[in-house]
Amino acid sequence: MxxxxxxxxxxxxxxxxxxxxxxxxxxxxxxxxxxxxxxxxxxxxxxxxxxxxxxxxxxxxxxxxxxxxxxxxxxxxxxxxxxxxxxxxxxxxxxxxxxxxxxxxxxxxxxxxxxxxxxxxxxxxxxxxxxxxxxxxxxxxxxxxxxxxxxxxxIVKKELNASRAIQLLANLPLAPTTKILGTTAALVDHKDPFTMVDAIAELAAKRKDFVFLHFGKGALEIPVRERIAALGLQDHYKLMGFHDNVEDVFTLLDVFVMSSEQEGLGSSVLDAFLYKVPVVGTNAGGLPDLLGEGRGILCPVKSPKALAAGIHTLLTKPRISEEQVRIAYQFAFEQHxxxxxxxxxxxxxxxxxxxxxxxxxxxxxxx
Missing domain, CATH: 3.40.50.2000 (Glycogen Phosphorylase B;)
Structure with missing residues (x-):
């Protein structure tokens, strides 16, 4: 026919x-x-x-x-x-x-x-x-x-530019052993950036060998910046703004994090999967579709302690991180x-x- x-x-x-x-x-x-x-x-x-x-x-x-x-x-x-x-x-x-x-x-x-x-x-x-x-x-x-x-x-794989990503960090005094964490999320209510800031504060109470890069802009930028300052996180939590080629940052990340209170799916998680970066995220909306079955660490919504614990686990237990990355990459390739x-x-x-x-x-x- x-x-x-x-x-x-x-x-x-x-x-x-x-x-x-x-x-x-x-x-x-x-x-x-x-x-x-x-x-x-x-x-x-x-x-x-x-x-x-x-x-x-x-x-x-x-x-x-x-x-x-x-x-x-x-x-x-x-x-x-x-x-x-x-x-x-x-x-x-x-x-x-x-x-x-x-x-x-x-x-x-x-x-x-x-x-x-x-x-x-x-x-x-x-x-x-x-x-x-x-x-x-x-x-x-x-x-x-x-x-x-x-x-x-x-999800469509593209060639990432590691040099361009490194240039984004040019003004940050980072030691070679610094762990780089990050997210790509607008600074808006349903992404819950305040829980993210609180989670990084929890993590900073356990360890100091990291920096968190938050890519994105939005109406909550000023209050988020104030929360960062109030918690004394200026050395650990960096608001990076909007960048056209933000996927380049996956060449640098040790862990990708999502703190959403509401999330239709969370397609940036798929970027992390494809570029083999382990993920910690909340169980909001469609995120369990992606992070379930061992593909990531799922945490309750509005739980800074759980997010911090998940990040700490991935940084200290490479076997868990490596297995998660393997499963997640295969899932992204086949299902997305x-x-x-x-x-x-x-x-x-x-x-x-x-x-x-x-x-x-x-x-x-x-x-």
Missing amino acids: RIKPLRILELNFERGWRGGERQTLYNMTGFADAGIGVSLLCRKNCALEEKAREAGFTTYAFANIFGILYFLMRYGRHYNILHVQTSHILTYAVLAKPFHRAKIVFTRRVDFVPHGRFTRLKYRLTDKVIAISTAIKRILEDFGVENVTVISSA NLKYLTHKYLSIMYHLQGVPFPKATKAEVLY
């Missing part, structure tokens, strides 16, 4: 460059590599627009949501699938549905609890809802959303391979078109 060609429009109207925007670009890359026509509808002058254009994708960008809505009403009918990446822009995809009549696929990446009658209607008018973790799936099912499928986030996850998406999208998509073995989609 000849497979009906797809035309996919990716929708993401976020301003910044965070995990969801990176995954949007990964989705586009996966579809393009599979020979599928894919374009992007996004916010004008945002990082995603720039990176998508650099990658050679057709991009339609607007300064406000009215431009987005007009585009969907006027041109949305030229696409089989609207793949929506945020709840905000899902609203406009649904409102314009009588005009574009395309199938709407929504990937939900956050574990915030939805509410409201309009949100229920929005989900009812969405043709397929995908959750990136079992935690998000449970939240959606509790809200009354049916037939939710879990497709996790992808872009080609493998793209195949899962395409199976759903072709099914929505009433066309069977050929099944493939795991080996075929991995290699």
Whole structure:
């Protein structure tokens, strides 16, 4: 049977460059590599627009949501699938549905609890809802959303620049034996940076041979900086700000840490897996999907003592660290391979078109 060609429009109207925007670009890359026509509808002058254009994708960008809505009403009918990446822009995809009549696929990446009658209607008018973790799936099912499928986030290996990472540390007076710990997390409430600071204070009470690098910015930067100073951690806890090539830091890290109170999945953990850095994290949201079964050390939410103990364990027991890294790398390679996850998406999208998509073995989609 000849497979009906797809035309996919990716929708993401976020301003910044965070995990969801990176995954949007990964989705586009996966579809393009599979020979599928894919374009992007996004916010004008945002990082995603720039990176998508650099990658050679057709991009339609607007300064406000009215431009987005007009585009969907006027041109949305030229696409089989609207793949929506945020709840905000899902609203406009649904409102314009009588005009574009395309199938709407929504990937939900956050574990915030939805509410409201309009949100229920929005989900009812969405043709397929995908959750990136079992935690998000449970939240959606509790809200009354049916037939939710879990497709996790992808990870794509890139060449890291160790020299560039070392340059980031040029102004830090570190001894050669200093252990380097770190996280890549915005300074916002649901990432719970205060628990991270308190955990590092607990660790500093046990040992002094480390520095913690916190990459990310956000509304809580000033109070976090004040907490660091109040606990006398200026020599141990460094706020590094935002960096475009933050993955480079994995060439230096001895342990990666997540202190989130809420977390849809935690795709930066996948970076740590792929670059063979052991991980300590909370059991928030989708993190158990990643860190369970020996792939990391899981701790209760808001438990600085548990996080500190987990970090200390990985620094003092290399056998545990090495085994964790081995298991985690294999998991990331097999379960979060872009080609493998793209195949899962395409199976759903072709099914929505009433066309069977050929099944493939795991080996075929991995290699």
